[in-house]
Amino acid sequence: KRQGSVACSTPEAEIVAADFALRTEGMPALGLWGVLLQRTTTMQFHEDNQAAIMVVNSGRNPTMRHLGRVHRISIAWLHGRLGVHPQRDKTVLFYENTNNMSADIYTKSFDTKVAWDHVLGLLNVFPHGVRTRWGRHPALDAGPGAVGRSCWLRGRRRPHKTEQGT
Numbered sequence: 318k319r320q321g322s323v324a325c326s327t328p329e330a331e332i333v334a335a336d337f338a339l340r341t342e343g344m345p346a347l348g349l350w351g352v353l354l355q356r357t358t359t360m361q362f363h364e365d366n367q368a369a370i371m372v373v374n375s376g377r378n379p380t381m382r383h384l385g386r387v388h389r390i391s392i393a394w395l396h397g398r399l400g401v402h403p404q405r406d407k408t409v410l411f412y413e414n415t416n417n418m419s420a421d422i423y424t425k426s427f428d429t430k431v432a433w434d435h436v437l438g439l440l441n442v443f444p445h446g447v448r449t450r451w452g453r454h455p456a457l458d459a460g461p462g463a464v465g466r467s468c469w470l471r472g473r474r475r476p477h478k479t480e481q482g483t
Contacts, residue, residue: 322387329388331369335362336390339398347407360406362399364411370412374401379390 324330343360350358364370372378384390391445396402399410415421420441427433437443 326381328366328368328372329384331364331366332372332381332384332392332395333388333390335364335369335373335399336388336395339395343408344398344406360408361416362408362410364410365413365415365418367412370410372401373410376400380464 320393322324324333338364339356343362347358347360364373371466372381372392378384378392381392384392397404398406399408416435422436422440427436
């Protein structure tokens with residue numbers, strides 16, 4: 318989503334993103350899963366910014382009074398959905414370590430191969446022949462030309478055995 322204004326702080330940007338995700342994806346999906354599964358479901362909302370979590374849990378933040386005017390976001394609405402109180406919706410807001418967030422591949426730089434491989438694993442992107450903790454990656458067995466068939470090593474593509482003519 319393209320944001321219409323610039324956030325002045327990281328917690329502000331996280332709150333704007335949380336509001337958008339909850340309004341457009343979270344709450345509609347919560348109702349949909351309830352209908353499909355014919356039982357009440359609980360949404361788990363992962364957040365890696367502790368300041369944003371504290372604002373949502375408290376339901377107010379005097380330093381970000383401009384959120385309603387600038388971003389059209391209500392902290393009270395977020396608190397009603399995610400906050401720590403008995404009347405909230407069937408949602409759980411909890412802190413997630415930033416190393417476990419797959420979206421970091423779009424916002425952070427990675428200076429080691431280990432860090433890069435870790436974030437690729439969070440996105441389920443594995444080089445040819447790599448076994449995941451659940452066994453062999455399904456894309457590796459999907460047939461010729463399937464995603465994950467080639468591995469880029471030192472700038473050269475290693476062909477799959479079906480491409481080598483053997």
